[in-house]
Amino acid sequence: MVRDAVAMMLRTDDHEVVTASTAAEALGLLERGSYDVIVSDLRIPYMDGPTFYREVKQRWPAALPRLIFMTGSAEDPESARFLRETGVPVLAKPFTPESLRQAVQRAFGAP
Numbered sequence: 001m002v003r004d005a006v007a008m009m010l011r012t013d014d015h016e017v018v019t020a021s022t023a024a025e026a027l028g029l030l031e032r033g034s035y036d037v038i039v040s041d042l043r044i045p046y047m048d049g050p051t052f053y054r055e056v057k058q059r060w061p062a063a064l065p066r067l068i069f070m071t072g073s074a075e076d077p078e079s080a081r082f083l084r085e086t087g088v089p090v091l092a093k094p095f096t097p098e099s100l101r102q103a104v105q106r107a108f109g110a111p
Helices: 002-012 023-032 049-059 061-066 077-086 097-108
Strands: 038-041 067-071 090-092
Touching: 002 038, 002 097, 023 038, 023 049, 038 049, 038 097, 049 061, 049 067, 049 077, 061 067, 061 097, 067 077, 067 097, 090 097
Parallel strands: 038 067, 067 090
Antiparallel strands: none
């Protein structure tokens, strides 16, 4: 449900959006193409955010500055430590369309 809402918000701003239901599907998409921004939940079905981050870092390190995590568990000590150590921008759920827009615009500016 959140994935669909985020996609709708981004499409409203005229972004081309591709979605994935699982981390494996997202990694497959990254194998076949590059994306200006990657918005991912920290809790991805069948793979956690840190594992997804490590896969992206190992296989497509240039994509890391364009990665944004969404989470409802930023207060969880383990999640907070991971986010602090990696410096990946985070959208705390619930977030507003405007905060999503701002995060995406910052990611577009990333090298």
